[in-house]
Amino acid sequence: MVTPLRVVIALCLLAPFVAMLWVGSYAKVDPTFIGIPFFYWYQMLWVLISTALTMVAHQLWRRDQRARSTTKGGAAR
Amino acid sequence: MNDGVNGVALGVFIFFFLAVTVMGFLAARWRRAENEHSLDEWGLGGRSFGTWITWFLLGGDLYTAYTFVAVPAAIYAAGASGFFAVPYTILVYPLIFTFLPRLWSVSHRHGYVTTSDFVRGRFGSKSLSLAVAVTGILATMPYIALQLVGIQAVLDVMGVGGGENTNWFVKDLPLLIAFGVLAAYTYSSGLRAPALIAFVKDALIYLVIAVAIIYIPIKLGGFDDVFAKAGDAFGQTNPATGKPRGALVPAEAGQWTYATLALGSALALFMYPHSITATLSSKSREVIRRNTTILPLYSLMLGLLALLGFMAIAAGVKVTNGQLAIPQLFENMFPDWFAGVAFAAIGIGALVPAAIMSIAAANLFTRNIYKDFIKPDATPKEETRVSKIVSLLVKVGALVFVLTMDKTVAINFQLLGGIWILQTFPALVGGLFTRWFHRWALLAGWAVGMVYGTVAAYGVASPTQKHFGGSSKEIPGIGEIGYIGLTAFVLNLVVAVVLTFVLKAVKAPEGIDETSPADYTADAGDPGVQTELPPATAGSAH
Numbered sequence: 074m075v076t077p078l079r080v081v082i083a084l085c086l087l088a089p090f091v092a093m094l095w096v097g098s099y100a101k102v103d104p105t106f107i108g109i110p111f112f113y114w115y116q117m118l119w120v121l122i123s124t125a126l127t128m129v130a131h132q133l134w135r136r137d138q139r140a141r142s143t144t145k146g147g148a149a150r
Numbered sequence: 151m152n153d154g155v156n157g158v159a160l161g162v163f164i165f166f167f168l169a170v171t172v173m174g175f176l177a178a179r180w181r182r183a184e185n186e187h188s189l190d191e192w193g194l195g196g197r198s199f200g201t202w203i204t205w206f207l208l209g210g211d212l213y214t215a216y217t218f219v220a221v222p223a224a225i226y227a228a229g230a231s232g233f234f235a236v237p238y239t240i241l242v243y244p245l246i247f248t249f250l251p252r253l254w255s256v257s258h259r260h261g262y263v264t265t266s267d268f269v270r271g272r273f274g275s276k277s278l279s280l281a282v283a284v285t286g287i288l289a290t291m292p293y294i295a296l297q298l299v300g301i302q303a304v305l306d307v308m309g310v311g312g313g314e315n316t317n318w319f320v321k322d323l324p325l326l327i328a329f330g331v332l333a334a335y336t337y338s339s340g341l342r343a344p345a346l347i348a349f350v351k352d353a354l355i356y357l358v359i360a361v362a363i364i365y366i367p368i369k370l371g372g373f374d375d376v377f378a379k380a381g382d383a384f385g386q387t388n389p390a391t392g393k394p395r396g397a398l399v400p401a402e403a404g405q406w407t408y409a410t411l412a413l414g415s416a417l418a419l420f421m422y423p424h425s426i427t428a429t430l431s432s433k434s435r436e437v438i439r440r441n442t443t444i445l446p447l448y449s450l451m452l453g454l455l456a457l458l459g460f461m462a463i464a465a466g467v468k469v470t471n472g473q474l475a476i477p478q479l480f481e482n483m484f485p486d487w488f489a490g491v492a493f494a495a496i497g498i499g500a501l502v503p504a505a506i507m508s509i510a511a512a513n514l515f516t517r518n519i520y521k522d523f524i525k526p527d528a529t530p531k532e533e534t535r536v537s538k539i540v541s542l543l544v545k546v547g548a549l550v551f552v553l554t555m556d557k558t559v560a561i562n563f564q565l566l567g568g569i570w571i572l573q574t575f576p577a578l579v580g581g582l583f584t585r586w587f588h589r590w591a592l593l594a595g596w597a598v599g600m601v602y603g604t605v606a607a608y609g610v611a612s613p614t615q616k617h618f619g620g621s622s623k624e625i626p627g628i629g630e631i632g633y634i635g636l637t638a639f640v641l642n643l644v645v646a647v648v649l650t651f652v653l654k655a656v657k658a659p660e661g662i663d664e665t666s667p668a669d670y671t672a673d674a675g676d677p678g679v680q681t682e683l684p685p686a687t688a689g690s691a692h
Contacts, residue, residue, distance in 0.1 A: 093237035096405035108373030
């Protein structure tokens with residue numbers, strides 16, 4: 074069943090794939106950060122971004138599961 | 151480089167090595183269960199590990215000594231193209247977030263120890279299960295061998311055992327001792343040994359990286375200087391190829407390779423038996439999901455580690471064997487005692503995955519070859535005994551591999567192993583979500599992927615090697631250079647889909663599926679799931 078919540082979860086999980094597989098978007102030297110070329114620090118930054126996105130997906134998923142078990146429990150009673 | 155033994159570094163190294171040896175043997179008593187003679191106990195640590203132990207175990211398992219040596223070595227050799235390990239490990243976690251909890255649930259419901267157990271149960275096909283098991287064992291063996299290569303690199307730089315003029319026995323003695331000890335405590339303690347040692351390994355690794363990433367750039371004049379020098383070095387023409395040695399960012403032509411390598415490797419990582427062993431040893435679904443959000447910390451470390459490759463260039467480290475670049479950098483830059491700590495980190499970093507890998511391969515053999523084909527009525531006690539012995543044989547095999555053959559053979563096989571293991575993806579992950587695929591179609595797809603991948607990799611030449619010179623090749627029909635494993639995987643999937651339509655049309659027997667939809671979402675505490683009660687699991691109580 075597609076709910077808005079699940080669409081958001083899917084987007085959180087898909088975003089890193091789009092960002093990382095589109096190599097052309099980050100294959101450049103400038104701007105550098107404390108001397109590190111863009112190519113390197115940008116990808117390391119994405120480690121943090123994708124971690125945050127996975128955490129969001131995780132929290133939303135738990136909410137989704139709670140909502141589902143509540144409806145199920147209600148129906149059984 | 152072999153300018154005598156570095157006594158202080160060696161002393162520190164031996165100290166840490168002895169410490170983890172003691173821990174390895176004591177691990178048998180850690181969280182001991184009543185019935186220790188079952189594969190669940192020896193091979194999965196009683197399936198009882200919580201979030202933090204699982205985190206250390208998986209981290210110790212996936213980010214191996216070879217990774218620590220090989221990733222910066224690749225950067226040292228060619229620059230940007232070696233950095234694909236970072237997007238690769240970024241993509242792994244959102245990916246496993248989707249399917250790993252399902253595998254955990256169905257495995258706990260049915261007592262599966264290996265991925266092949268699941269494939270057999272899901273598709274009712276022993277031949278498909280055998281294919282997955284054999285692929286897993288074949289892919290794991292060279293990986294274990296490469297852990298030894300990692301230890302060897304460290305021993306070489308410390309000046310022990312590496313000399314060409316000594317006889318083979320003296321030369322390989324340190325390695326033999328390290329491996330004998332590893333084999334002994336894996337045998338006696340099972341998965342608990344690497345789980346406990348992983349704490350030490352990771353503490354050391356994080357310490358070394360933190361120090362290296364701050365201390366070395368300061369000594370070298372900052373990152374600006376490091377990258378300027380590296381850029382100059384990469385710009386110089388390599389006499390062997392007539393092209394520049396490397397680049398700071400991938401050129402247009404290299405971008406497909408970069409992306410396909412990252413994606414293909416990410417898809418493959420959790421097909422490896424050792425990743426699954428560490429996953430199934432956790433005590434609940436929630437532990438796994440939570441781990442997908444904390445494991446990326448290791449990816450950050452890997453990224454920083456990769457940068458050490460540039461520092462090795464800037465520091466003027468000159469080695470013919472790129473794998474010695476990082477150990478040599480440590481030896482040149484750090485005071486002796488801290489170099490010893492760094493070497494211990496790499497050495498212990500090899501022991502943890504080697505132990506888990508040999509356990510995983512042994513479990514596959516026991517469950518999916520011995521029990522399915524040789525002795526169907528084996529008791530749990532017998533299973534454990536066979537697994538313990540096989541774990542020894544696997545390690546001896548890896549040792550013979552490294553000592554008798556050229557190092558490049560192990561590296562070639564590991565490259566092939568990555569391509570091969572990816573071919574089990576449709577059966578495993580496909581099976582976790584749908585029963586639509588036909589078992590024979592999956593088997594045919596697997597075979598096509600294996601053959602294509604092997605032939606294609608054989609045909610890749612490099613300036614130094616006629617065959618297996620690399621893992622990427624022109625993708626048929628697209629014309630760009632891409633990772634062979636991913637091309638083989640796409641072929642595999644196409645064959646599986648087409649043949650499934652055909653086989654369903656002719657009503658070929660589907661096989662019995664022993665799982666039910668509810669099995670895939672079961673959590674610890676649900677009826678039929680055999681674990682201790684988990685601490686507060688979301689959604690289960692009101």
